[in-house]
Amino acid sequence: MAPDAEDRLSRLLARRRALLGPVYRTFYERPIEIVRGEGVHLFDRDGTEYLDAYNNVPAVGHAHPRVVAAVADQAGRLNTNTRYPAEPILDYAERVLGTLGAHLDHVMFTCSGSESNDLALRIARFWTGKAGVVVTVNAYHGVTAAVAEASPSLGPAVAPGPSVRTVLPPVPTAEDAEAQGERMAAELRSAIAALEADGAGFAALLVDSIFSSDGIIPDPIGFLRPVAEAVRAAGGLLIADEVQAGFGRTGGMWGFQRHRLEPDLVTMGKPMGNGMPVAAVAGRAELLDRFGREIRYFNTFGGSSVSVAAAAAVLDVIQDEGLVENAADVGAHLRDGLETLVAGSPMLRDVRGAGLFVAADGFAPGGDPAEVASRILNGLRDRRVLVGTTGKRGEVIKIRPPLVFARADADRLLEALGEVLGTLA
Amino acid sequence: MAPDAEDRLSRLLARRRALLGPVYRTFYERPIEIVRGEGVHLFDRDGTEYLDAYNNVPAVGHAHPRVVAAVADQAGRLNTNTRYPAEPILDYAERVLGTLGAHLDHVMFTCSGSESNDLALRIARFWTGKAGVVVTVNAYHGVTAAVAEASPSLGPAVAPGPSVRTVLPPVPTAEDAEAQGERMAAELRSAIAALEADGAGFAALLVDSIFSSDGIIPDPIGFLRPVAEAVRAAGGLLIADEVQAGFGRTGGMWGFQRHRLEPDLVTMGKPMGNGMPVAAVAGRAELLDRFGREIRYFNTFGGSSVSVAAAAAVLDVIQDEGLVENAADVGAHLRDGLETLVAGSPMLRDVRGAGLFVAADGFAPGGDPAEVASRILNGLRDRRVLVGTTGKRGEVIKIRPPLVFARADADRLLEALGEVLGTLA
Numbered sequence: 001m002a003p004d005a006e007d008r009l010s011r012l013l014a015r016r017r018a019l020l021g022p023v024y025r026t027f028y029e030r031p032i033e034i035v036r037g038e039g040v041h042l043f044d045r046d047g048t049e050y051l052d053a054y055n056n057v058p059a060v061g062h063a064h065p066r067v068v069a070a071v072a073d074q075a076g077r078l079n080t081n082t083r084y085p086a087e088p089i090l091d092y093a094e095r096v097l098g099t100l101g102a103h104l105d106h107v108m109f110t111c112s113g114s115e116s117n118d119l120a121l122r123i124a125r126f127w128t129g130k131a132g133v134v135v136t137v138n139a140y141h142g143v144t145a146a147v148a149e150a151s152p153s154l155g156p157a158v159a160p161g162p163s164v165r166t167v168l169p170p171v172p173t174a175e176d177a178e179a180q181g182e183r184m185a186a187e188l189r190s191a192i193a194a195l196e197a198d199g200a201g202f203a204a205l206l207v208d209s210i211f212s213s214d215g216i217i218p219d220p221i222g223f224l225r226p227v228a229e230a231v232r233a234a235g236g237l238l239i240a241d242e243v244q245a246g247f248g249r250t251g252g253m254w255g256f257q258r259h260r261l262e263p264d265l266v267t268m269g270k271p272m273g274n275g276m277p278v279a280a281v282a283g284r285a286e287l288l289d290r291f292g293r294e295i296r297y298f299n300t301f302g303g304s305s306v307s308v309a310a311a312a313a314v315l316d317v318i319q320d321e322g323l324v325e326n327a328a329d330v331g332a333h334l335r336d337g338l339e340t341l342v343a344g345s346p347m348l349r350d351v352r353g354a355g356l357f358v359a360a361d362g363f364a365p366g367g368d369p370a371e372v373a374s375r376i377l378n379g380l381r382d383r384r385v386l387v388g389t390t391g392k393r394g395e396v397i398k399i400r401p402p403l404v405f406a407r408a409d410a411d412r413l414l415e416a417l418g419e420v421l422g423t424l425a
Numbered sequence: 426m427a428p429d430a431e432d433r434l435s436r437l438l439a440r441r442r443a444l445l446g447p448v449y450r451t452f453y454e455r456p457i458e459i460v461r462g463e464g465v466h467l468f469d470r471d472g473t474e475y476l477d478a479y480n481n482v483p484a485v486g487h488a489h490p491r492v493v494a495a496v497a498d499q500a501g502r503l504n505t506n507t508r509y510p511a512e513p514i515l516d517y518a519e520r521v522l523g524t525l526g527a528h529l530d531h532v533m534f535t536c537s538g539s540e541s542n543d544l545a546l547r548i549a550r551f552w553t554g555k556a557g558v559v560v561t562v563n564a565y566h567g568v569t570a571a572v573a574e575a576s577p578s579l580g581p582a583v584a585p586g587p588s589v590r591t592v593l594p595p596v597p598t599a600e601d602a603e604a605q606g607e608r609m610a611a612e613l614r615s616a617i618a619a620l621e622a623d624g625a626g627f628a629a630l631l632v633d634s635i636f637s638s639d640g641i642i643p644d645p646i647g648f649l650r651p652v653a654e655a656v657r658a659a660g661g662l663l664i665a666d667e668v669q670a671g672f673g674r675t676g677g678m679w680g681f682q683r684h685r686l687e688p689d690l691v692t693m694g695k696p697m698g699n700g701m702p703v704a705a706v707a708g709r710a711e712l713l714d715r716f717g718r719e720i721r722y723f724n725t726f727g728g729s730s731v732s733v734a735a736a737a738a739v740l741d742v743i744q745d746e747g748l749v750e751n752a753a754d755v756g757a758h759l760r761d762g763l764e765t766l767v768a769g770s771p772m773l774r775d776v777r778g779a780g781l782f783v784a785a786d787g788f789a790p791g792g793d794p795a796e797v798a799s800r801i802l803n804g805l806r807d808r809r810v811l812v813g814t815t816g817k818r819g820e821v822i823k824i825r826p827p828l829v830f831a832r833a834d835a836d837r838l839l840e841a842l843g844e845v846l847g848t849l850a
Contacts, residue, residue, distance in 0.1 A: 009510070012510045012512065012515070013510055015515050016510050016515055019515050019518040019519060019522065019530075019531065019532065020507075020514075020515075020518060020531060020532065020533065021531040021533065021710065021713040021714055021716075021717045022714060022717035022718050023533060023713065023716065023717030023720070023721075023722045023723075024507055024533075024717070025508065025723075026508055026509070026510060027508050027509070031509070031510050032509060032510075033509065033510055033511060033512075034503060034505060034509045034511070035502070035503060035511075036502050036503050037502070037503045037504075037505065042503075042505075055505065055506075057505075057506070057725060057726075058504070058505070062503065062504075062505075063500065063501055063502060063503065063504070065501075067500075068497070068500045068501045071496065071497065071500050071731075072493070072496065072497035072500065072501075075488065075492075075493045075496050075497065075700075076488055076490075076493045076497075077460070077461050077462070077488060078459060078460060078461050078462045078467075078487065078488065079462075079483070079487075079488070079699075079700035079701075080459060080462065080467075080480065080482075080483070080487075080700070081480075081482070082445075082449055083450065083451055083452050084451070084452070084456070084457060084458065084459045085434070085437045085438055085441050085451060085456050085457075085458055086458060086459070086460075087437065087458075089445075090437070090440050090441055090444055090445075093444040093445060094444060097444065105443075105444075106444065106445060106446040107444065107445065108445065108446065108448060108449075111536040111537045111540070111702045111726065112536045112537075112540065112724070112725065112726055112727075113725065114540065114724070115536070115537065115539065115540065115568075115569065118543075118569045118570055119568070121570060122570050122573070143540075143544070143722055143723070143724055144540065144543045144569040144570070144571060145543055145546060145547050145569070145570065145571035146569060146570035146571055148547070154720070154721050155721060157719045157720050158720060158721075269725075270725060274504075275500075275504035275505070275726070275729060275730075275731065276504075276702075276726075276731070277536045277701075277702035277703075277726035277729070277732065278702075285446065288446040288448065289446055289447060291446075291448065292446045292447035292448030292449070293447050294582045295448070295579070295582050295583060296448075296579050296580060296583075297448045297568055298448075298450075298568070299537070299539070299568055300482060300537065300538065300694075300695060301482075301536065301537055301700075301701075301702035302537075304700060304702070305700075306496075306700065306701070307702065
């Protein structure tokens with residue numbers, strides 16, 4: 001970076017620290033001041049271009065013209081709340097429910113994945129009359145008090161809720177699908193027994209079917225079925241957190257469908273409005289009916305006119321540009337390329353993923369895998385390719401680009417990654 | 426309504442019930458299908474115009490061209506999250522903190538008033554190490570699990586939190602300011618003692634300084650000072666919920682300033698982005714610093730580029746169009762007119778308010794005041810003037826228009842209200 005640009009960035013970060021406080025962190029050793037986005041490309045203040053292989057919110061691409069036009073048009077006409085009956089939200093509800101499966105027939109709107117998971121827990125606890133919730137050991141479900149205490153990945157400073165229990169997710173390298181599902185189901189039955197013993201009872205298993213913050217665990221397909229059966233047998237609800245996995249990310253429309261599950265509630269968010277704050281909870285009608293009859297719930301911005309216009313445009317683009325199919329195709333191509341790189345480097349291993357939710361682990365024989373992952377992350381950033389890290393210790397390289405990512409974009413990422421791995425060898 | 430229009434509305438409501446469930450309620454006996462807004466005017470599908478004296482979210486007016494342009498422009502360039510350092514959010518943070526007073530020096534962004542109140546409670550509980558929260562008896566602070574259990578106005582189906590206690594708000598018709606504040610402070614001290622006795626301890630008083638859902642209680646100015654002193658004396662935090670009162674609504678920039686309070690945390694939302702889902706928590710730096718150093722908190726859509734662009738445009742318009750002053754002026758004019766109507770009708774009484782947050786109570790000697798309020802609400806709706814109701818039993822007429830409401834708009838409302846009162850007499 002030129003000295004001027006470095007000065008500017010230092011001042012920006014100092015001012016940020018002074019106004020917003022330390023909770024506002026950055027991604028890279030050399031943070032980037034992004035000012036423009038287009039498709040899979042981001043541009044900093046100096047006009048330098050970056051390949052975005054990280055951001056899952058702008059799923060149909062940064063500043064997609066159809067979404068921008070829908071937002072601008074609707075904002076210029078009306079942006080109001082759901083107390084006024086309106087057709088567009090019903091058209092959208094019908095379309096999104098149509099993708100989810102016949103057993104999910106109501107949808108409620110919120111502003112964020114956190115609000116959706118919070119609402120889903122409220123509905124589950126109200127329906128069952130029980131408090132207990134089970135999540136995976138490094139789960140992340142959001143930032144409201146109720147979901148933060150069910151998000152162990154936030155670390156020990158956020159006390160786990162008194163009625164929250166954890167189970168280990170499947171082991172990605174295990175060879176036997178049945179064994180993984182049965183093992184997790186057995187752990188879940190123990191957790192449920194503990195909840196029942198201490199009086200909380202069991203309300204729900206809240207699970208993200210690709211285990212985004214547990215390290216990205218996509219396979220084997222179907223491993224969650226014994227787990228879902230254990231939930232049913234105990235009279236609890238299965239809540240599928242599709243905030244990250246949903247809307248085509250995993251090469252199918254919904255992550256739970258990949259595992260052939262029938263969740264009672266489905267939460268969605270991040271890519272739903274391509275950046276507009278719109279999210280939702282879909283569920284079986286009887287659950288939302290009882291909650292809605294007995295509980296007052298009004299979300300001022302949830303399902304507002306502009307949010308719904310953005311969400312509808314996103315569905316249009318996903319369909320018209322074949323983005324679910326693209327995620328499957330380019331994701332497979334990317335994983336193939338990663339396998340080739342892994343074969344030639346000891347610093348990266350265990351390539352996995354579904355669609356354009358792809359991961360591999362940093363590895364250092366006798367060393368710190370998170371340190372390797374960090375060097376890869378920052379090495380790619382210096383080559384203008386943006387990825388992320390995840391996992392318990394941050395050892396997992398997370399590749400999760402907008403769904404308009406092309407094979408050529410994957411090739412560019414692979415070439416840069418090959419260079420970075422070369423510097424680490 | 427023409428039979429065709431009535432058919433259409435019935436079908437719309439049936440479809441809404443089938444897709445969204447019963448939680449989605451409507452405002453009027455004859456709900457309105459709004460399709461366009463402009464300034465203080467709303468238009469239904471048939472082109473019929475309504476005067477909006479209800480919606481506080483589009484504070485600078487429906488579809489304000491400057492906000493629409495800012496949203497469209499920013500959406501076309503970039504809409505990303507706060508992990509990337511950016512100047513516009515810092516410029517906005519500086520401006521909004523500048524209006525709040527020197528003791529509030531950090532701000533964090535969320536998507537909704539609910540998320541902001543939820544976060545403020547998390548910060549207060551983390552800072553104090555205590556769980557106890559005090560609210561007023563009919564308070565409403567939002568819909569996440571943590572704030573719903575501190576929102577008694579949601580009714581008995583939402584169980585109050587185990588560490589939530591309530592106090593009575595000031596009595597609006599009381600004549601002695603000191604007595605009201607001291608009475609509430611004494612009640613607060615008892616609630617705190619109860620929280621300490623049962624081991625929860627006292628974290629915060631969460632209060633909306635105009636008591637929006639307790640019936641709108643604006644006066645006497647300063648009555649909350651003894652209450653604030655009781656909070657301090659007990660080592661708790663004062664959280665000002667400015668989600669409704671903030672951004673000029675009460676004829677000053679912030680409701681707490683009207684009462685000359687110095688809250689530790691301030692939450693804001695609804696009008697902040699004129700309908701875009703943007704909200705925030707401002708607070709003393711040391712509180713947000715400790716929380717931010719020890720707790721991971723990242724709000725995906727909170728403070729995203731488009732949200733901040735909308736919020737900045739709202740501040741521009743409030744300032745350039747003198748909307749705080751307008752709220753004070755037109756609010757006073759409106760209250761004067763209401764006093765005149767009340768003098769001539771036994772069905773309405775106790776006119777009160779601050780700025781453009783105005784109320785009066787339905788009244789029926791020997792009858793149901795809520796029934797009177799409902800007849801006024803629906804009578805005004807039939808004359809194309811939209812207001813709301815609030816209060817424990819829904820007996821309070823709530824007038825809370827966009828801040829661009831002019832004296833002529835107030836006159837139109839008063840004329841329609843005079844007619845409605847005439848039909849009730």
